[in-house]
Amino acid sequence: MLWSNYNKFFPSRHSVGGFVYNSLSNSLIELDQEYYNILEQFRSEQNEKPVVNDKEFFRLLREKYVLVEPGEEEEQLRIQHYQRHRLSFSDSVMTLAICPTSLCNFRCPYCFENSQKNGKNMTVETGNRLIEWLGEHKNIKALSVTWYGGEPLLAFDTICCLTEKLRKTGIELSGFGLITNGYLLDEAKISRLNELGISSVQITLDGDRETHDKRRYLAGGKPTFDSILENIAALMNSDYSGVCNVRVNVDKNNSGTYLELRQTLLQRFKGKKLFVYPGRVDTDAGNTYDSANCLSNCEWSDFNLELYQQHSVTADRKFYPEGFTDGLCTANRQNAFVVGPEGELYKCWDDVGRPEMVVGNIYAKETITDKGLCARYSLGVDAYNDTECLACEVLPICGGGCPHKRLLRKFYGGKDGNHCSVYKERLIDYLEAYIDIKRRREICRALLQPGKSDLLCRGYRLLYPQNSLSDNK
């Protein structure tokens, strides 16, 4: 019996005992001091088997791959690789980000889209062809759509028209989302969101008024903060039934303003379905914005972990790893595309407006016109075929990270950047934050509901996936 290469074993910060995490099973086990010592002894002495009379404990360690037989880890990695392929090549769900226009009324210095000099609106003919094209995919059982751009509200009529036509296709529509800068979201448009089935609206702010207006201004240079905030207020005071997610783009220049903006917004819209979260500014796609402004993986981790440690802000869902499906996205999934305004297809949101990154077209006889690029995006950057990744203990929970960044690095001479998962360097920090959140919740619950304590008293328990945070909400 072997101690898995995918284990992280660490003592508790606040109590006696500790934890063992295994990335192959994405499981976390809490141990009291006695059980912690048993594993510590096994790990350091490499005995044949842990000296423990508890058969259930031994069974749990085996089931979660904390203890493995020779060859078992390789077999499990192969299974995960196979499962990722199955998901990637499933053709029952189509996911589209549709750009009804590539024009934008903003000129943000860090924008990754290269479409503003030659922006286009989607014509009625292209919209009709898109509906026809969807009809040619006979195996699709469900369709998810995000309205994207450019600024999609510059082509609101196209969104309305296409929604009506999509509803007539007979394909189950599993959801519509809207990503907008929020400037044109007036009351007339807000009043139609429910009817259009748009269940989430993402609006971006970049900090307080002064910071935002320096970064997110109109094409003519005019400020936008006040208008966007007015529109958010109108949205929150309307009968809109969906959620408003305010994304705050964060880099080194404005990270200090995030917390105050978050608190201001949450206070002002208390009780409304408005959420605020940080988004990382990235310039891998290339623009004139200085990449030195961007946060590295470690800096991004510091930013998120400090928000929690110092202010109890838990907006980053990535405290606990997602599991082996992480890194699966539009880029490496067969039936997922970003649809440009002329019917051109991309595999990544960052590619819009780059002719060299077009993989296909809805007008083409065969949809995929650049099989080479599709192959590079899927198999070419597959981390399970990469010797460096295969040697990494977080591969089972990162899947290689962002395919777009991997692609730029491997095939286009991109710099060695932030393509790796944040867990590579900071896994234990993230797990400790997760444990802390869970412990706080358990303590609050135990405090407020006498007799319902589920805190560990003695022995061991599976902290994740059983009784996971989402289960406890």
Place this chain on the structure above:
Amino acid sequence: MSKVAAEQLIEKLKSDEEFRNQILAVEDLDERLKLIKTAGFDCRLEEIEAVQAEQVTLTDDELDKVSGGKIIWT
């Protein structure tokens, strides 16, 4: 009485097993709050509830809907 005291109480309960066991051993909620006050934490039930409520932010599902390019597996 303050939320700060409620925060300090949670921190103490998190790190001090003996104190935690002592508080949680009291079944009656009013008696428990009295004991908490005696221990130097002047906070009301609502303030502890407020600390608990603050921890619920964006859920995974909600974030999935807004994270660029993320596939939602259904």
